Amino acid sequence: MNKIYLWGVVIVAAMLGFTYVSVLGSKGGLNGDIINLLTVLAAAALVVITVFVVIKYVRQMQVDTATGELAEENWDGIGEYNNNVPFGWAVIFLGSMVWAMWYFLVGYPLNAFSQIGQYNEEVAAHDAKFEKKYAAITGDRLIEMGESVYLAECKVCHGLSADGIDGKAANLNQRFEARSVKYVIEHGSNNQLLGFENPMPDRNGLMNANKDYAPITDAEIDAVSAYVANGMSGAGGDVFAGVCSSCHGADGKGIDGVAPDIAEFTPALVVDVLKHGKKGAIGAMPQFDRLNEKQKEAVGAYVTSLSK
Amino acid sequence: MFHWLEKHPFFFSVTVFVVVAYAGLVEIVPSFAQQSRPVIGTKPYSTLELTGRLVYIKNSCNACHSQLIRPFKSETDRYGHYSVSGEYAYDRPFLWGSKRTGPDLMRVGNYRSTDWHDYHMKDPASVVPGSIMPKYTWLYKNIADVDTAYAEQLTIKRFFDVPYNKPLPMKDGSKQTVKLADTLAGARADALAEAQKIAADMKDQDVKDMVKAGKIPEIVALIAYMNSLK
Structure with missing residues (x-):
């Protein structure tokens, strides 16, 4: 049993306790409101998840050793691994660059919402209604x-x-x-x-x-x-x-x-x-x-x- | 993925330049569009009008009055055509304002007259019952600062090439030239000549006498500026 798990349990308990106290301490508490209840549950879930994710990565830093092939070049002895970028990440990265090109050059200039266009439509609609309503006044x-x-x-x-x-x-x-x-x-x-x-x-x-x-x-x-x-x-x-x-x-x-x-x-x-x-x-x-x-x-x- | 680039500093630099230049172009190119140029019919302020603009700023008129008509039917019905960016080409600084305690003044020259401003600045409630605008009686006594306005005109002509003394296209197809005098004495004379025209349409006898004596009260300059807002 690593000491870090113990700390994790202590922090979770402390934060859940703090949540409990602050809910009870606030005016009306849960107040019989389903939204308030959901908020408290979400806060509790966040506390637990956060602590366990932190524990996972701290453990990883403690026990992991680097593996893989080093790239040829290094800078004053600081090098990097010759691993590939994760495929999904690369697709999203390149995809967002292509999208940005399209959006700046075509998407925004040609398809942007036009305040003036909306104004013109509204005025035309109003004028038509006015004409119709008051033609024979x-x-x-x-x-x-x-x-x-x-x-x-x-x-x-x-x-x-x-x-x-x-x-x-x-x-x-x-x-x-x-x-x-x-x-x-x-x-x-x-x-x-x-x-x-x-x-x-x-x-x-x-x-x-x-x-x-x-x-x-x-x-x-x-x-x-x-x-x-x-x-x-x-x-x-x-x-x-x-x-x-x-x-x-x-x-x-x-x-x-x-x-x-x-x-x-x-x-x-x-x-x-x-x-x-x-x-x-x-x-x-x-x-x-x-x-x-x-x-x-x-x-x-x-x-x-x-x-x- | 860009490992090859990292190993070739020259091509890495070229790529960085291309990316930054592209971002720059996206920002800069639109400002050369026709929509960003001065709108036809927009002209720089004359000496007296600019003097009045300084009075406007000095009295913080822009704290209660905006100069920006939004494209909503309720606004264009009341104030006229919505504002476009090219109309502010010669406004340094622009006086859009952010709060309308009073009405918008972007095109007040289209629907108020010199004599109305005369009555209104002296006692707003006398023409607009219930108006909360204060009386600006000191404008009828203070002498307008034509010299500072002329200095500003010279500065903006030299540094921003504001088109004084050049024919500018107007909405009706004609050309108009806004004069900028060569000397301070000339600018004072121009402002006075313009002030005499305004004073002729005013009702306040003291103001008329002051202008006749060669002095320009701030109210005359301010009305010249109001009338130029179209």
Whole structure:
């Protein structure tokens, strides 16, 4: 009986004892849980197996003597045996080298999982579903969709109640504020509100037809700005008729392909602002062309509904 | 199995070289792919934009704001196209960030305007109710450090050959050139000219007066940088 077996038994006993104590000592112990029981059994098995494997190899080191033929070469007296590499090991080693070549050159580059590919598939699936679900959406439901898009994209500048947050952005509950009308008359405008470039001249290009085409005056600008901002009513109607109506129409509702509606919002007008952005008295609005067509149409319907 | 190699040092060396070189190629070759080049439309920062970038870093904006849009529909709906590696070609260091206390800013120039930034940096809660972002009022008083930005520009041009003063292809097919002045005085003048354009769109009268007097407050530089993020 070698002393090493005795040590093995002592260590196994000690570790099993330690396992027993730590299980009992922990809150609830085994707790009637099959997983806990299996874990403890596995721990016990590991202890026993480990100790016996260690004993085996320590014994082997104690009693084994080297056998076999030495290789010719040696390095400062340190040589090696001329034994063959185990066959199975050699097959696995060479096989993994071949696999690595294939994987680096072909497997990974050509068959790798593509995050972007998955993204494209998911977007295509979503878009198809969106198209199908909302193809025929109209009326109040379109306005509701517009409101949800508005709350996600527009409220940061125009405010929750679309009032423009104390003049920081356009108040969408009315078509115009007087300062915006005044700014456009004084500076002209090229905001592509019709969907294409069709500039409106600045004040030097605006003549009053009722006064022998005299250039518009400061007093007239103030009057007509108030008139337009007031929803096309009150004083200033005569200036509007003389200066503005030839392009914007007698009722201010615009003329197709010539000038936009300045009496009220129309969905098409809003869509053009979303597509091209806008710059005026209040500040600049960036374009929101990344909304899809249905969403733009919905925002148009929502904004139009606000001032009705 | 490789006994023969062990007995022939020359061939052993050759084999070692082949194996190491192969591992190197697998790592190096992909970085020459088109996907790793600067994306069309990416251009280096102008002097004022880079000044603003330094302000951004100085105030640790990247602690709360990321600059990396992941390829998920929920993100691309909100922030625009997902980020690709070539867009960061001129970002040294990149400011991806790792935490979004605030929203991503990778393309904030596409959907926020100069005057909005003006209101927002002064008092975030005034435009975004409930915002927990602090007020950055000192940006309206501190003078921006254009000189350091110019030094950085010179350095990256000399050592990394960043294409200043060279026509670069844009998305719409046109070419754009980002100017880098020859002298510090020239760079200051360029930054001021750019600042005047930004200040014209701002609402804060003090800032307008400062820019008119030839000084560039940090807020103007920061807005120039924000507007360049597209």
